[in-house]
Amino acid sequence: MIAAAATAVVTVGVTALGTAPAHAIANGEPVKDGRYRFSTKLTMTGIPVLGGGTRNSACSAALIARQWVITAGHCFRDENGVRVERPVAASTVATIGRTDLATGTGGHDLEIVAVRQSATADVALAKLARPVRDVKPLKVSDDAPEVGDVLRLTGYGSLTSANATPATRLQTGQLQVESVDASTLGVRGYAPRPDTTPCPYDSGGPFFRESKRHAPELVAVVSDGPSCPHTGVEIPARTDNIADWIRDTVGVG
Structure with missing residues (x-):
């Protein structure tokens, strides 16, 4: 979250789009094997750093078409903090359909080969090297959430912002909608706890x-x-109001 999601994208104190950090799901719960298989982890290695050198990082994402995942736009930004339409790391690998990254088997590890950025929201679409045919993509809604709706979140982020490290097992939690704005929502922790919230490396994780x-x-x-x-307000980027652009980009009617 650029605050909670920016950390999700960096590992050495660099913030996304000039803001604070993002995280994995704090005070959530582990996902059972086989659930939410569209959930995706993006592992970036060799990201250029301003002044020289490289860093590694990670984001969360979701499979929304056979060959495309959706994530936060700031997960793909150059050494100047500018969002770009290309993979910025030497390697960006999407892990799809594997709940337990430490001991689990199955799923897919596919390189990201192209990126498209939304013109109106902190949302990016990333193209996989080849299609995934054994995982059902997450449907993109055209309907805006309403105040009071409870949304589920999944992510591979850290469990805390202190000494943040990506989780090795997919985590989940629920947050409730408090406000609906032109390109963002305001949501607050709901379950399992009022402080169930995204953490570093949860940037781009899907709310559904x-x-x-x-x-x-x-x-x-x-x-x-x-x-x-935290028990404050998270600000995810809406996707329902750019659903036509998403479908046009990924080629889904």
Whole structure:
């Protein structure tokens, strides 16, 4: 979150878009094997640093089409902190369909080969080297969330902002919508605790609706917020109002 998501994108004190850091899900809970398989971890190695040298980092994301994942726009920014339409690291690998990164098997590890940035929100689409055919993509909703809606979040971020390290198991939690703005939402921790919030390396993680009758639907991604854990307001970037651009870009009708 550029505050809570910027850390999600950096590992050595660099903040995204000139703001503070982002995190993994604090005070959430581990995801059971096989759930939310569209959840994705982006591992970046060899990101150029202003003045020379490189750094490593990570973000969270979600598979939304056979060959595309969605994440935060600031996950792809150059050494000047400017969002760009290309992979910035020497290698950016998307891990999809694997709940436990330490001991789990299956899923996919695919290189990111192209990036597209939204013109109106902190949202990026990243193209995979080849399609994923055994994981159902997360549907992108056209409908705006409403105040009072409870959204689920998944991510591979740190469990705390202190000595942040990406989690090796997918985490989840729920946050409740408090406000709906032109390109962002205001959400606050709901379950398992009031301070369930994104942390570093959760940047780009999907916020989605759940229903007993319908498949999950994406409405936002982790973008900005205070250091985790906290009981304040998170500010994810909306995706429902750019759904047409998303579908046009990834080629899904």
